[in-house]
Amino acid sequence: MTIGIESILVRKFKNSELQNPQPDTLAIEKPIALIYNGISHVVMMAIPKDLHYFAIGFSLTENIIQSVNDIYGIDVVDSSKGIEVQIELSSRRFSELKEKRRNLAGRTGCGICGTEQIDQVYQAIPSLPLTSQIKLTDFSATLNYLSQVQHVGKQTGCTHAAVWLDLKGQFIAGFEDIGRHVALDKLLGFRAMQLPNNANFQQGVVLVSSRASYEMVQKAANCGVEILLAVSAATSMAVDLAKQCNLTLLGFFRGDKSVIYSGEDRLI
Numbered sequence: 001m002t003i004g005i006e007s008i009l010v011r012k013f014k015n016s017e018l019q020n021p022q023p024d025t026l027a028i029e030k031p032i033a034l035i036y037n038g039i040s041h042v043v044m045m046a047i048p049k050d051l052h053y054f055a056i057g058f059s060l061t062e063n064i065i066q067s068v069n070d071i072y073g074i075d076v077v078d079s080s081k082g083i084e085v086q087i088e089l090s091s092r093r094f095s096e097l098k099e100k101r102r103n104l105a106g107r108t109g110c111g112i113c114g115t116e117q118i119d120q121v122y123q124a125i126p127s128l129p130l131t132s133q134i135k136l137t138d139f140s141a142t143l144n145y146l147s148q149v150q151h152v153g154k155q156t157g158c159t160h161a162a163v164w165l166d167l168k169g170q171f172i173a174g175f176e177d178i179g180r181h182v183a184l185d186k187l188l189g190f191r192a193m194q195l196p197n198n199a200n201f202q203q204g205v206v207l208v209s210s211r212a213s214y215e216m217v218q219k220a221a222n223c224g225v226e227i228l229l230a231v232s233a234a235t236s237m238a239v240d241l242a243k244q245c246n247l248t249l250l251g252f253f254r255g256d257k258s259v260i261y262s263g264e265d266r267l268i
Contacts (some may be wrong), residue, residue, distance in 0.1 A: 004047040004152040027156040028177055031082035034058060037094045038086075041101065041263075046182045047159070048083055048150060050145050050175055051076050054182060055085045057189030061219035067095050068192050074239055102237035125221045125245045132203060132226045137266045138169035139205070140255040143231070146209045149174030162187040165205045172204065182218070188223050205229060212238045212251055212261075219243045229253040234261050 010024040030048045034041050034055060039063075046054065052074050060066045073088040089097065146161045153159035153176055162183040163174035175186035187206065205227040206220055212230035214237040220228045221241070227248040234242075234251040239261045242249035248263025260267065 001047050002151050002155060002207065005155055015023060023093075025155045027152050027158050029178055033082060033084045033260075035084055036064070036089050036097055039098075041097070043082075044179065044182060046179060047177050049082065050186045051085050053175065053186045053189035053193070054177075055087050055189065056192055057185030057187065059087065059191055060188060061185055061222050063180055063222060064097055064251050076208075108143075113143045123192065125218065125241070127244075127246045128221060128226050130226070130246070130265055132167055132205075133266050134167050134169070134227060136258070138228070139165070139253075139254070140169075142169050142171075142207055143255050145171045146207065146231070150176045152176060159183070162210045163207050164191055166209060167203065177247065180208060180213075182213060184208060184219055188219065190224075193222070207253070208230075212242075212249055214238045214241055216248060217241045217245075217247060221247050227263070229258070234259075251260060 001128055004027060005025045006028055007023050007025055009021040011021050027047060028187065029045050031043050032046045032048070032054070033043045052162045055074050056071065061069065070090045070093045071087060072090065075082045075086040077086060107201060142165055145163045145165070147154070149163060150159050150161050153161065159176040159178055160180040161174055161176045161181045164172040165185055172260060173187065173190050175183050179187060179250040184206070187243040204254055206225050207229040208216060209231050210216070211232035212228060212234040214235060216230070217228060218241060219236045225247070228250070230251045231253055233253065234249055239249065242262040245264060248260040249261040250260060252259045
């Protein structure tokens with residue numbers, strides 16, 4: 001049984017007829033509360049798996065922590081209405097978090113929905129170094145990796161995926177979720193666990209099954225990722241941010257063709 005799915009009986013309308021009830025599968029969606037040092041910070045709707053990686057990735061991409069060493073412990077606790085992920089932060093990071101707390105509950109479609117002021121949308125992201133280069137011809141078969149990690153998606157048709165590739169286009173890791181932001185957070189959290197000092201985070205490429213929105217670029221750049229490939233389009237703010245922080249952003253990526261929005265210097 002695939003983790004993250006449940007079975008139900010449904011009736012389908014096909015060939016002008018209403019068919020008899022038959023089994024169908026749904027992705028399990030639950031509210032996930034991230035709680036820092038006993039204080040609830042955000043509630044996200046997500047598939048209830050890989051939540052340790054999600055907690056670490058979200059904490060990194062939201063600049064709550066600078067490295068995994070800022071987290072002393074993570075406990076995943078089931079409750080009657082959802083799941084609590086209890087994160088113990090260092091006293092310094094928790095003090096900083098209390099200074100910049102914002103209302104983020106329900107961030108599923110747009111990662112910045114719920115911010116209290118327009119200024120909170122924009123983060124100062126340092127310009128990324130140019131340390132990586134890739135040959136796009138090495139990435140001609142990489143789209144297959146997205147479907148390979150979508151175990152829930154194969155049975156339900158409702159997940160996004162994010163995968164980590166090395167600079168030769170070889171698969172390293174991948175995660176899925178109903179939300180594209182959560183899938184990316186899980187991937188970046190996993191990667192951070194492999195690189196506890198955030199070393200060489202740029203030595204790889206992120207491929208996502210979704211559009212490249214402003215926050216997808218922001219999350220990648222906050223972790224030092226230099227190259228982001230998106231299956232769908234990029235938004236205007238995403239392209240502006242990618243140019244500002246010197247991130248290589250490609251959209252409509254199909255392996256053998258794509259649209260280059262920024263960072264052409266990293267492409268051979």
